Amino acid sequence: MVTTAALAIATTGTPALDTGTSRVASLVVVTLTPASLGGLRDATGLRAAELQQMQLDRYAGTVLDLSGVELGREASLTAVAARERMMPTWSRACPPCLRRDGVWPLWWRLGIAAVCPLHRRLLVDVCPRCGVRLLRGASGSRADC
């Protein structure tokens, strides 16, 4: 089942507030099963190709090795995420980029994401204002930061 939060992440790449538990499908931002792709396509009206561009597997074979990830089995993601240092459940961010664009680029979830090439500054792991970690579904996230 695709949750609202997972849908928000898949469609915007943005960590969304989640009222549920950590059962939110981490794989949604990594790769899509045919069923979840179909569901997202129906729910959002976006084309399959557009939805696939929002998944980390677009980097597979370049900066990301997703071997070991089994479609539909989220547990398989844990070891691969650690190995690849990718961030399916959290993200780094460039505050000036966020202020300017309001967009949360997918590459900020890659382990190699360290510096914003535009602003030439280190990406942050926590909100510089309130200190909340940029975690998907983090409690304590403030809408006004």
Ligand SMILES: [Zn+2]
């Ligand atoms: Zn930036």
Ligand SMILES: [Zn+2]
């Ligand atoms: Zn904050």
